[in-house]
Amino acid sequence: NLKGEVVGINTAIVASGQGIGFAIPINLADGIIAQLKTSGEVTRGWLGVGIQDLTPELAEYYKVKNQKGVLVTHVFKGDPADKGGIKAKDIIIEIDGKPVPTARELSSTIAAIAVGKKTTVLLIRDCRKKKVYIKIAKRQDDESLARKEPGESDDLGIMASELTPEIARQLDFDENEKGVIIANVKPGSKGELAGIRQGDLIKEINRLPVLALNDYHKRMQKIKKGETIHLLIKRSRVGFIVIKITK
Structure with missing residues (x-):
């Protein structure tokens, strides 16, 4: 500010945003600084x-x-x-x-x-x-958060879980994002071989929206063994991808 006091700390700048940037308010930074001084780490x-x-x-x-x-x-x-x-x-x-x-x-x-x-x-x-x-x-690390309360593994070797705002933020999704998060993928399963990863967000199954865990189960239950499944997946820092897999 005009008094020379720190009011925020820059964290990111949008190169194409004509001066748009992001900063941490100083009141939040004060708490982080205090933790670093006393314990050498930041906890939440x-x-x-x-x-x-x-x-x-x-x-x-x-x-x-x-x-x-x-x-x-x-x-x-x-x-x-x-x-x-x-x-x-x-x-x-x-x-x-x-x-x-x-x-x-x-x-x-x-x-x-x-x-x-x-x-x-x-x-x-x-x-x-x-x-x-x-x-x-x-608060645990990102990987531990993604594994919280997964559903049972299905025929594809996928363990699906509800996407909460907290998990969404930790995985760099918008906190209002809708979908089902992949909490875990069994090694050697159909899901892993098809390219599905832990932390992937399922948005659609065969072009039908998946807004919550019950949508995921309903869509998957209607697909018969041997049928092809098209999954629209949103992957952090990558964007949308489509994965084709046979049940």
């Missing part, structure tokens, strides 16, 4: 839930006033939220007394909490407010 808090913003329809359905809060879509087994009693379809409205009106706000709030800290989570369940107490864990 982890709750262990899949989340999404409340739409007006969901807010009305769950009777949430002013559409403020974050819907829990999934709870990872064995993680802090699961141990603390958070359930799918809970609506988180506060963390340690701080309102969290959006999924982005919730994610950044949890990430900033010290690992091991006992945190108070205020949520709405069955139209009633409820407090639960969660011991925040350390």
Whole structure:
């Protein structure tokens, strides 16, 4: 700023963007600097839930006033939220007394909490407010996140999982991206031989959209053994590719 104070740190510049760039706000950088000074590494808090913003329809359905809060879509087994009693379809409205009106706000709030800290989570369940107490864990690396709660391996040797906003960000997808993430591929399976990789995002099966895990299972169940499957896949840092495979 005009006083010579640092207000942000540049992280990327869009070469074709006529001066467009990206920066980390200094308030976030301060926390990172403090961690580096004390421990030599940067850690992020982890709750262990899949989340999404409340739409007006969901807010009305769950009777949430002013559409403020974050819907829990999934709870990872064995993680802090699961141990603390958070359930799918809970609506988180506060963390340690701080309102969290959006999924982005919730994610950044949890990430900033010290690992091991006992945190108070205020949520709405069955139209009633409820407090639960969660011991925040350390967020794992990208590969571990992609493996969370995979479905059972299918005929192709693919283990599919829901794409949560948290996993999407870790794998460099937009947090509002839709699709099913490949959590694991069995060595030597049809999926591996066809070129499917862990971290791939399935967008379509035979030109039909795959928005969630139930779509994936429905599409795959309708395909008979021996039939050809065309998968439209989005791969981080690569883009869209089509993989042809026989069931």
